[in-house]
Amino acid sequence: MPEYKFTNSLIKETSPYLLQHAHNPVNWHAWNEETLELAKKENKLLLISIGYSSCHWCHVMEQESFENDSVAAIMNKYFISVKVDREERPDIDQVYMNAVQLITGRGGWPLNCVALPDGRPIWGGTYFPKENWINALNQLSKLYSETPEKAIEYAEKLTEGVKNSDLIPKNNNQIDFTVNDLNLAVKTWKQRMDFDLGGRKGAPKFPMPNNYQFLLRYAIQTDDLEILEYVNTSLTNMSFGGMYDQIGGGFARYSTDQKWHVPHFEKMLYDNGQLVSLYAEAYQATKNNLYKKTVYQTLEFIERELTNNEGAFYSSLDADSNNPKGKLEEGAYYVWTKEELKTILANDFELFSDYFNVNHYGFWEHDNYVLIRKDTASKIAKKHAISISELEEKVVFWKKTLLKERAKKNKPRLDDKSLTSWNALMLKGYIDAYKVFNEQHFLDVAIKNATFIYTKQLQENGNLNHNFKNGKSTINGYLEDYATVIDAYISLYEATFNELWLNTAKQLTDYTFDHFYDLESNMFFFTSNKDPNLITRKMEVEDNVIPASNSIMAKNLFKLSHYYSNSYYLKISKQMLNNVKDRTLQYGSGHSNWLQLMADYSGDYYEVAISGKDAKNKLIEINKNYIPNKLIAGSAKKSNIPLMEGRYNEDETLIYICVDGACQLPVNETEKALNQLKIKL
Numbered sequence: 197m198p199e200y201k202f203t204n205s206l207i208k209e210t211s212p213y214l215l216q217h218a219h220n221p222v223n224w225h226a227w228n229e230e231t232l233e234l235a236k237k238e239n240k241l242l243l244i245s246i247g248y249s250s251c252h253w254c255h256v257m258e259q260e261s262f263e264n265d266s267v268a269a270i271m272n273k274y275f276i277s278v279k280v281d282r283e284e285r286p287d288i289d290q291v292y293m294n295a296v297q298l299i300t301g302r303g304g305w306p307l308n309c310v311a312l313p314d315g316r317p318i319w320g321g322t323y324f325p326k327e328n329w330i331n332a333l334n335q336l337s338k339l340y341s342e343t344p345e346k347a348i349e350y351a352e353k354l355t356e357g358v359k360n361s362d363l364i365p366k367n368n369n370q371i372d373f374t375v376n377d378l379n380l381a382v383k384t385w386k387q388r389m390d391f392d393l394g395g396r397k398g399a400p401k402f403p404m405p406n407n408y409q410f411l412l413r414y415a416i417q418t419d420d421l422e423i424l425e426y427v428n429t430s431l432t433n434m435s436f437g438g439m440y441d442q443i444g445g446g447f448a449r450y451s452t453d454q455k456w457h458v459p460h461f462e463k464m465l466y467d468n469g470q471l472v473s474l475y476a477e478a479y480q481a482t483k484n485n486l487y488k489k490t491v492y493q494t495l496e497f498i499e500r501e502l503t504n505n506e507g508a509f510y511s512s513l514d515a516d517s518n519n520p521k522g523k524l525e526e527g528a529y530y531v532w533t534k535e536e537l538k539t540i541l542a543n544d545f546e547l548f549s550d551y552f553n554v555n556h557y558g559f560w561e562h563d564n565y566v567l568i569r570k571d572t573a574s575k576i577a578k579k580h581a582i583s584i585s586e587l588e589e590k591v592v593f594w595k596k597t598l599l600k601e602r603a604k605k606n607k608p609r610l611d612d613k614s615l616t617s618w619n620a621l622m623l624k625g626y627i628d629a630y631k632v633f634n635e636q637h638f639l640d641v642a643i644k645n646a647t648f649i650y651t652k653q654l655q656e657n658g659n660l661n662h663n664f665k666n667g668k669s670t671i672n673g674y675l676e677d678y679a680t681v682i683d684a685y686i687s688l689y690e691a692t693f694n695e696l697w698l699n700t701a702k703q704l705t706d707y708t709f710d711h712f713y714d715l716e717s718n719m720f721f722f723t724s725n726k727d728p729n730l731i732t733r734k735m736e737v738e739d740n741v742i743p744a745s746n747s748i749m750a751k752n753l754f755k756l757s758h759y760y761s762n763s764y765y766l767k768i769s770k771q772m773l774n775n776v777k778d779r780t781l782q783y784g785s786g787h788s789n790w791l792q793l794m795a796d797y798s799g800d801y802y803e804v805a806i807s808g809k810d811a812k813n814k815l816i817e818i819n820k821n822y823i824p825n826k827l828i829a830g831s832a833k834k835s836n837i838p839l840m841e842g843r844y845n846e847d848e849t850l851i852y853i854c855v856d857g858a859c860q861l862p863v864n865e866t867e868k869a870l871n872q873l874k875i876k877l
Contacts, residue, residue, distance in 0.1 A: 210665040211281040212611045213249040217258065221268035224279045227288055229728065235276040235313040241340050241347075242315065243275035243333075246282050246289050246307040249611040250462035250512040252526050253323045254306040259524075260326045267330060274337035275310070282307070283511060283615060284663055286674060287723050290734045291358060296320035298357045310336050315731050316351035317358070359732040364717050367774045373797040375418065375877045377777070381784035381791055382414060382423065388785065391422075393454055394430030396785070400460075402450040403434050405470035406743050410788040412474075412481060413795060413824040417877045431478055434471075435490045438566035441530065442552060443598045445493030446501075447471050448515075457568050458560050461515040461527040461608075465502055465618045466742050468494055469509075472625030476632040481822035491629050495638065498622065504614070506652075507644030508664060509622045511615055514608040529608050531564040532598075540601055541594065548594055551576050551587075614664040616653045616673060619645060620680035621742070627687045631819045639691065646688055646697065649681060654700075658707045659724070675722050675736065678708045679748035686755055686827075693811060693830040695837060702756055705765075708749065718771040720749055737776055743789035746772060751793050755827050758803055761838040770797070799825060799877040800855045804869070805839055806830035808849025817866040823873055 206218040209226050217224050225231040227244075235242050245262075247254035261267045271277050282289035282305065292309040295317035302322075309320035319336060340347050388396055395401040408427050415424035434440060437456025439448050447467050448459030472494050479487035502510045519528040534554055538545045549555060552567040560566045571579075577587045623645045630638035652669050653661050660673035660681060682701045689698035712720040714735070722734045722745060736744045750772040757766035773780075773793050780787035780794065804826050806814050811830040818828070829839045843852060843862075850862035851869040863869050 206279060210668070210670075211249075211284050211613060212609070213247060213254075213281040213283075214279050216249060217262065217279050220258065220262045221265050221272075222262050222277050223268075223272045224277050227278050227280050227285060231276060231278055232313075232315065238276065239313060240274065240276045241318075241336065242311040242313060243271060243277045244280060244288075244292055244307075244309045244311060245277065246280040246292060246309070247305045248281060248283050248512070249609065250464070250514040251305050252460065252462070252515040253304075255516055255524065257306050257323055257329075261324070261329050264326065267326060267333075270330060270333050270337075274333065274340075276313075283611075283618075284613070284671060286676065287727070287730060287734070290722065290736070291730050291732060292317060292320065294358045294361055294734070295354055296322070298354060298361065312347065312351050316355045317731075318347050318350040318354065355731055362735055362737060364719050364735055364737055364775050366717050366771070367777065369774070371770050371774045373773065373777075373794045375798050377781060378414060378791065378795060378798060378877070379418070381781045381787075381794075382411070382420075384782065385784040389426055390454070391426055391429065393456070394426065394433045395451075395456070399454045400450050400452050401439075401454065401456055402741060403439065403447060403467060403471060404741060404785065404788070405467070405474040406739055406792075407785055407788045409474055409477060410784075410791045410795070412478060413792065416481060416822065417795065417799070417824065417875055419876070427478070428482065428484070431475065432484075432486060435475075435486055436569035438558070438560075438568045440490070441497065442567040442569070443530075443595050443602060444497050444500075445490075445495075446497035447494065455568075457558070458566050459527075461530055463497075463501075463513045465498075465509050465511050465615075466621050468498060468502075469618065469622035469625040470742070472498075472622075473628040476625075476628040477822065480632045480820075488633070491633070495626070495629060495641075499641070501610075503641075504612075507641065507648045508614040508652075509619050509645065511611040511613050511618060513610055517608040518606040520605075527560075527564075527566070529602065529605050531560060531566055533563045534565065535563075536601075537565075540597060544590065544594065547576075547580055547582075547587075547590065550580070551591065612665065615677075616649060616660055616662050616664070617676040617680045617742075619649060619653075620677070620684040623649070624680070624684040624687055627684065627691050631691055634816055634819070642688060643692075646685065650700065653677075653681075654704075658703065659711075659726075660704065672724055672727055674724075675708065675712050675720050675745035675749065676742070678704050678712070679745040679752060682752045682756075683748055686752065686759075690828045691815075693815075693832070695831075695835065698759060698837065701752070702760060705749075705752060705756060717775065718768055719746055719775060737779075738786045739789045740786070747776075747787070747789035747793065751789065751796075754793060754796060758801075758827055759829060759837060759839050769793070773797070795877070796825060800874060802826040802873055803839060803852075803854040804828045804873075805843055805852040805854070806849065807835070807840060807843040807852070808832065808845055810849035814849055814851060814866050814869075818870065821870060823875055825875055826873065 200219040202219050202221045204224045206214045206224045280288050293303045297303045304322045309317050311317045390397045412427045433456050439451040439456045439459040446463050449462050449464050450460050452458050475487045475490045515526050516524045517529040519525040541548050554565050558565045558568045577584045626638050626642035660677045661669040662671040662673045662677050682704050685697040685701040711724040719735050722736050737746050750769045753765040753769035780790045809832050811832045831840050834844045848864050852862045853860050853872040860872050
């Protein structure tokens with residue numbers, strides 16, 4: 197064991213991010229009741245520093261400031277310093293991120309916020325160079341010791357702002373959702389679309405999976421060829437880009453440039469889970485083989501690097517790793533020099549460098565290249581006078597060879613905690629991949645993960661826990677945990693017809709009504725009423741890289757209202773969408789999951805019920821088709837689910853197609869059933 201000069205109380209934590217700071221000279225504390233009491237007792241300002249283990253700029257600030265003895269001396273003398281893993285405690289992150297955005301107009305990580313001993317914020321920002329940080333700390337300690345009334349005044353105003361910033365009043369206007377609403381949202385959104393390179397205009401470019409899931413659906417349901425082309429351009433360039441790991445599969449968090457080339461190299465579970473769902477759906481709709489390859493390679497990466505023996509998924513891989521000189525460097529694991537590649541690939545180098553642009557187009561910095569594709573395989577094959585199959589064999593061989601070579605480098609750090617919400621997003625990815633490709637292995641992995649959540653994260657009193665690490669389930673769950681697990685379990689029921697998953701989804705939904713629901717607005721709070729109070733209780737409504745927990749819940753309620761003939765669920769789902777309707781139409785890209793629900797309400801939405809001994813085979817046939825406006829129920833035997841009651845026939849397997857409770861005559865041929873489904877709005 198190495199000898200450490202300093203050890204603080206974070207050594208008792210399990211979060212990899214907190215443990216990274218356990219030997220800083222800063223006397224860090226974890227966020228808990230004891231820490232908050234200590235701040236009050238010593239009448240010291242709280243210095244709340246929030247980040248996550250794969251965050252590059254968090255590491256930079258640690259090296260410059262938190263490992264520096266003189267900086268630590270100031271922090272220890274005047275502040276109670278608190279380290280927070282934003283992935284473990286998104287509730288704390290939301291509150292103080294909101295405060296910093298109100299102060300500075302922007303946010304990000306590392307997030308640093310100074311608060312009164314009672315937690316009310318007075319000042320904050322993101323990354324600070326060392327001298328700026330020291331200067332700010334000295335000014336703040338002086339302010340609080342000499343004119344505490346000014347600090348309290350700031351805190352009161354700022355806390356009021358945080359409390360009011362995302363209040364969602366109940367919209368009492370008549371509830372009505374139409375195709376015109378969708379058209380209006382997309383028309384406004386188009387102004388920010390990059391039709392040449394895909395994604396949003398400018399840089400950085402984030403792979404917003406839910407944006408494209410909605411736009412794919414919208415394009416197909418409204419025959420908008422321009423938007424369909426935009427979605428395909430975005431998905432192709434994301435998959436061709438350096439943001440996608442061309443050797444090992446899987447996506448990095450975002451691209452720092454317009455052409456999806458140089459990523460911020462951390463790989464997050466939540467991105468990859470949702471991108472698998474997106475690319476699977478896009479393949480189902482377009483039959484573009486690039487999308488299929490992207491799904492398969494990404495899932496290979498997930499199994500190789502982010503899955504444990506229990507079937508749980510880890511959180512992330514760091515952006516940084518040690519370069520050959522032993523210095524921590526962003527992207528060191530993923531980049532290549534021309535000389536390295538020439539040595540490894542020998543005679544294949546010229547062809548490889550054309551395929552992956554080891555040239556001006558793929559150059560990054562120093563002598564490093566980030567592999568990126570530009571031309572299709574057929575174009576490259578023609579240029580080099582070889583067959584496409586020969587080229588594809590070579591690509592497989594190159595990837596295997598370079599993966600082996602890369603394994604000799606220092607690996608990026610792994611964040612090995614398992615978060616329920618992120619696991620559910622990855623679980624949904626596996627289920628969607630299984631539905632589209634009928635690959636049994638994908639379903640096996642999905643069931644193993646769903647079982648992990650069911651046996652380890654679902655507690656005896658009906659609540660979910662948020663975190664799992666070192667064999668322990670901890671931290672009372674947030675709305676995002678319930679919303680994503682309910683969504684994944686509904687989807688798993690649709691793939692297997694195992695009613696355990698659907699019934700559990702309903703039980704979890706009823707739990708959220710008991711502990712998260714706000715009667716006044718008909719929305720859900722992010723935190724449970726069993727959790728200790730922060731300075732305010734937030735509601736999450738804007739769809740970000742991960743959709744808002746409220747938009748996922750509204751969609752869940754819509755689906756469950758159909759399965760269980762539950763008019764209350766339907767009423768609340770409609771009211772939730774109505775509450776955010778105006779902002780959804782004005783800012784579609786920040787409300788694309790809400791727009792998915794609006795599309796469900798804007799045209800016919802089909803209940804497909806398959807009953808009989810051959811139900812599974814009929815399901816496989818239906819799943820070959822892209823039908824966004826449907827849910828599926830099914831059983832090979834009698835079922836008590838309201839949607840399936842009275843539909844079992846011993847002698848034949850029948851498919852029932854219904855809209856709003858009105859059903860067409862059942863049919864026994866999949867083709868005939870599909871003809872009854874109209875996807876156009």
